[in-house]
Amino acid sequence: MKSRKLYNRISVLRKERNISRKELAESIGVNIQTVGYLEREEYNPSLDLAFKINEYFGLPIELIFSPEPLKPLSEEIIELKNKIGGEK
Amino acid sequence: MKSRKLYNRISVLRKERNISRKELAESIGVNIQTVGYLEREEYNPSLDLAFKINEYFGLPIELIFSPEPLKPLSEEIIELKNKIGGEK
């Protein structure tokens, strides 16, 4: 199926929480290099691994992974604020 | 990583919408047998394929796939109704 490259926010989320790759890798039960590959977006996680990552961070899959390049979280926040402001 | 078996609602969603496997397979760009394997839960989709499926149905990934066995949608509705009713 020639699968698309997917984008993710793993490294950002990891840094926000001050977690090392080693910690994350052990928590989700994969090799540390696997986390490296994922952060560099050199390959896509399996769906199961994506679920483990979203369980670990407590966030929906769509917030962590996307077929479209991901904006910085800071930008998303501004856009959401504008959207809410505009509705009033 | 010995990945977990995941559960999904593909066949239910497909029937709700009266779509054949062939139609679904062509729409998401995979082989018809691949849809069969997924519906029988003989293997998990890649994350990319999961995204294509959720784009096709217009539903979040978590509503279609889950690491836990999925209840019938009808039951979920009852539970949601109870939850809303109880909040009043």
Added chain:
DNA sequence: ATAAAATGTTGCATATATACAACAAACCAT
């Protein structure tokens, strides 16, 4: 009742994800 379409299943080939080991480079601490 028959044919056509849809589904189930299997086998083999290929692509992709993951494990694991090794090592270099960058980054903190003291």
Added chain:
DNA sequence: ATGGTTTGTTGTATATATGCAACATTTTAT
């Protein structure tokens, strides 16, 4: 400045997802 942790990277091996072909079984329409 030295050493320890973290990160980046690469190579090889294995597991898993997907493609594709073939055929049996079930369902649907006429």
